[in-house]
Amino acid sequence: MKMQTVLIIEDDDAVRQILARRLAAPGRETMQASDGVRGLAEARLCHPDVIVLDVGLPGIDGHSICKVLRADPDLLHIPILMLTGLGPDVEKTAIEEGVDAFLTKPFNFSRLAARVEMLLQRRSAESAS
Numbered sequence: 001m002k003m004q005t006v007l008i009i010e011d012d013d014a015v016r017q018i019l020a021r022r023l024a025a026p027g028r029e030t031m032q033a034s035d036g037v038r039g040l041a042e043a044r045l046c047h048p049d050v051i052v053l054d055v056g057l058p059g060i061d062g063h064s065i066c067k068v069l070r071a072d073p074d075l076l077h078i079p080i081l082m083l084t085g086l087g088p089d090v091e092k093t094a095i096e097e098g099v100d101a102f103l104t105k106p107f108n109f110s111r112l113a114a115r116v117e118m119l120l121q122r123r124s125a126e127s128a129s
Contacts, residue, residue: 004028004124005029005046005047005048005049006029006052007033007043007046009033009062010032010057011035011056012054018109019052022109023052023116035058035059036058036059036064036065039057039060040069043075047075049119049120049123050081050119050123051069051078051079051081053066053080053083054084055085066080069098076098077123079100080099081101081115081116083103083107083112084105100119103115
């Protein structure tokens with residue numbers, strides 16, 4: 001079985017570290033980026049199975065990263081779970097940009113983990129067909 005990869009692009013060090021630790025599991029690795037430029041570079045390099053993407057990032061914001069990913073034929077298939085502290089008004093824009101799941105900060109970790117699992121399962125099923 002192929003190792004699953006979750007890329008976490010989040011500028012808050014504490015949140016990023018907690019997510020990386022809590023989303024790690026047997027057969028899964030987590031990768032981290034603390035700004036939009038590094039996150040986009042990492043996505044292009046490793047082609048993760050899921051991206052957990054914060055909206056408010058230094059360098060390139062989450063909305064811009066999402067647009068770049070959805071415009072790239074090699075990366076458009078990667079599911080994106082977007083996080084924001086900006087409130088639910090951002091959700092409509094995120095969905096229009098092609099985000100697969102959306103959570104507002106502060107979020108419930110169990111809910112986030114369940115959505116990541118759902119996206120990983122969907123990605124595995126699509127890869128198998």
